[in-house]
Amino acid sequence: MxxxxxxxxxxxxxxxxATAHPGVAGLGNRFPDLPAKFAEMVAVVGGTCLRVPDLAAADRALRELPVHREAKRIASMVPGVGAATFDPVAVADPHELAGMDLCVLAAELGVAENGAVWLDVRKLPHQALFVIPEHVAVVVQASTLVHDxxxxxxxxxxxxxxxxxxSGPSxxxxxxxxxxxxxHGARSCTVLLVGA
Amino acid sequence: MGHAESAALFVRDDARAHWHDQALWFVRQKRDAGARSVPDWEALRERAEAIKAHTQSRLAEYLEEFERNATRMGAVVHWAKDGEEHNRIVHGLLQARGAKLLVKSKSMLTEECRLNPYLEARGIEVVDTDLGERIVQLNHQPPSHIVMPAIHMKREEIGVLFHGTIGTQAGLTDPKALTEAARQHLRQKFLGATAGMTGVNFAIAETGGIVVVTNEGNADMGTSLPPIHIASMGIEKVIPRAEDLGVFLRLLARSATGQPVSSYTSHFHGPRKGSELHVVVVDNGRSALLREAGFRRALACIRCGACLNTCPVYRRSGGYSYTWLIPGPIGSTLAPGRDAVAHASLPFASSLCGSCTDVCPVRIDLHHQLLAWRGEIVARGLLPAGKRWGMRLASWLLRFTWLYALAGKAARLALRVLPPAWTRALSGAWGRQRELPVVPPESFRETYRRTRGQP
Structure with missing residues (x-):
């Protein structure tokens, strides 16, 4: 002490x-076509963005991709998307997640200016689930997109x-x-943009 | 050895010096493209500068607020006056838990505190997990750049290094294959680690959270598996509110590498379930710098490295020619505040072109600070004798018109009649890599007098 x-x-x-805090008002960027800009920036940061109308279409699109087709150990945190082979809730020690091929995650929001998604890891059974898999797929609702x-x-x-x-893969x-x-983290990051 | 002497060794390998220059200029160009993609770039820089200035003016309050909220979130906050105390705290935490393998993501602060040798001497294996940092660690070197630690090494050298240390096949030079080998090697370290350590890019007073930024995901791998996460931060890393991050994160990666944002921007609010989070808040000379009205702005630095990438001196002299572990313009302004004698040459490792100031995302007046430090170095009598007498001579010369005119005449005569090798030797450092000018028949003063009459 x-x-x-x-x-x-x-x-x-x-x-x-003392000087005043200037605040953060009056800053930022606005894009005429939010989903298009987001998809463009996901590609810029090394990811792949697939625009699909609903979760069922997201599931179909994901299953066609090599990251899913060639995967042996898959976990999905988004019901109905991806063919999960195991439930990480049943895994006691996160070290056992090493070697898993794909994890499907749900994002809270997506940012158009930089292709980033906000992942609330508090909702996952293990913190490592976004970084330890060989590949990740992230489901983002178009209604949650923000400009900056x-x-x-x-x-x-x-x-x-x-x-x-x-923002994209590792x-x-x-x-x-x-x-x-x-x-060190995912070798690919597939973003499934739903509803746009 | 001062900067100029070390830089002379670096530029001896001409091809390599050019390669280094070009590698960094490439990053500077990516930064320019990133900055241009943001219409409110200058407004962002001004806002970042003002937020940092405000934070400095109430730093103690914000540190207390951070401590309060971080504790509420379940973290344990420690305070260290210097590097020695920091190392003692970290070692104490590891020792009490029997941790033998520490995986560490990038932290210039732990370099500053010399944590690795401290822990290694006490039987703890420390593995730097950022690829560039792992490369220089295996090569027994400090980082030569704060964002790209191994920017001075060529792929062939890294291939030889990996062959000898982590057992890759001989002759491997493909960056993809080398990175894959490092991934496999470090994956085993992550899985075997009993403790994880990170630096801190931002600490949020309002929420008690810390934010760590990486592209590789090494901070995330290192904190998602072991039962303890230790994060070290300088006192200047605190920011008032979470919303301030919108400003800094839009600037940081674009300034560093031109990316719109880093791949992983991780927000830790308290520990992972079933593990511990310890935050070590370190002063180590920072409060002393905060006292210096002329130099405290350097504490606003968010360690993007843009001033290094743009600096014509850094690009052509390399990170190891500086006497302080943070090289380039920002290092040269920070170092003399710690030890003006040891780092007396650094404020002179600049052409004062001001490019560093132009690219700094938090608008630190770097080249003005370097100039001000030169004044301090002179005032404290730390200038080398040659330079001191040279300046004294120049001061006399410029004080008397007749003496100045006479010296001009003498110089023109010398250039005309003496062998070039002699005049170049007489011209000092200037003539070492330059041809001396062809002498005009008369001086400007003589021309003026002849055509316009008496000046």
Whole structure:
């Protein structure tokens, strides 16, 4: 506790005179065709966006993809989408998820300016489910799309637990700036945009 | 050895120096495209600057608010005055839980505290999991760039390194194959880890959450499996509200790599179910910098690396020519505040072109700060003797018109009659890589007098 008080005391003595918080109003980007921009940006960040009318169509579209056809261990957090081979709720230790091929996830919202989706991991039985599978598929309702990050933060709340913006698959350019997809997390990210 | 001497070694390999320059210029161009894609870019930068200035003016309050809310969310907040205390806290946590393998995602703060050697000396294996950081760790080097730690290495060198360390086949140079090998190697480390550690990009006072940004997902792998997550943050990482993230996240990745946002922007509010979250808040010289009215703006840095990528000096001299672990313009403004004697050469590792200031997403006046630091270095008598006397001489020369005119005459005469090798030697550093100019028949003053009469 001594260090805490020392640090806070030193900071208090060092602080410059008060200036106002400028707020975040008046910033942002607007797109004429929200679903089209979102789909475009998912592709820019290395993902694949499929626009489907409803969940049944999302299921059909997903099952045709190699990431589903070639998958042996599949979990789905979206009822009716994907042919789940096991229920992660029954898995006690997240380490046992290693080697799973595909996880189907539901996003709370999608952001058009950067192709990111907001995943509320609090609703999942294991935090690792968005990062440990070889591939992920994310279901986004078109009605949840927002234009930019300002709108996104206005829409989300921060209860205890973990959540994230996921934008495309895992990637790296650490070797000579050559972009490689599939560093540690998912090797592909399929976004199923429903209702647009 | 100062920056100029180390840089001279770097540019000795001309082809490599050009390759390095071009690799970084490529990233700078991607940043430009990213910035241009946002119509309110300049408004965003101004807002980010103002939010950071406001936060600094109430930093103690926001730190307390963060601590209160993080605790409410179930995290444990620790405070460390310096690197030694930080390392002691981290080691204590690991030791108490018998953790022997720590997987760590990128954190310049833990580099600053020299955490890895501290833990390794106490029997804990530390694995850096960012691909670039793992490469330099296996190569026993610090990062040469804050965002792209292995930007100085060529694929052939990484192939040789991986062959010798993680057992890839000899002659492998394809970045895809090398990355795949690292994925498999690090996957085993993730699965075997007994503790995970991350840095902190932003700590939200209002909610008590921390935000960690990666492209690889290594922070997420490292915190989703082990029973404990330790996050280290400098006191300057706190921001007032979650909505402020909209501003910073629209700037950060675009400034760093030109991406619209990083692949994983992870928000931790308290620990994962059945695990622990510890946040170590570190001062280590930051409150002292906050006291300096002229230099505190450097604390607003969000570590995007844009000033490195654009800097003509960094691009042509490499990260290891700097005497501080954070290279480039931002490192050169931060380092002398810690130790002006050890880093006296860094404020001079700049052409003062101002490109760093132009690209900085939080509008730190980097080149003004570098100039101000030069003044400090001179005032504290830390200038090398050659430069000190040179400047004194120039000051005399410029004070007397007759002396200046005489020196001009002498120089023109010398350039005309002396062998070029002599005059180049006399011209000092300037002539080392340049041809000296052809001498005009008369000076500007003489021309003016001849055509327009008395000046």
């Amino acid at each position: 001594a260090s805490r008080d020392d640090i806070l005391g030193a900071v208090r003595r060092a602080q410059p005179p 990050m300002h709108q996104a933060y206005a829409a989300i709340s921060h209860a205890p637990g973990f959540a994230l913006f996921l 990637k790296t350019a650490d070797i000579e700036q050559a972009l490689v997809i599939g560093a």
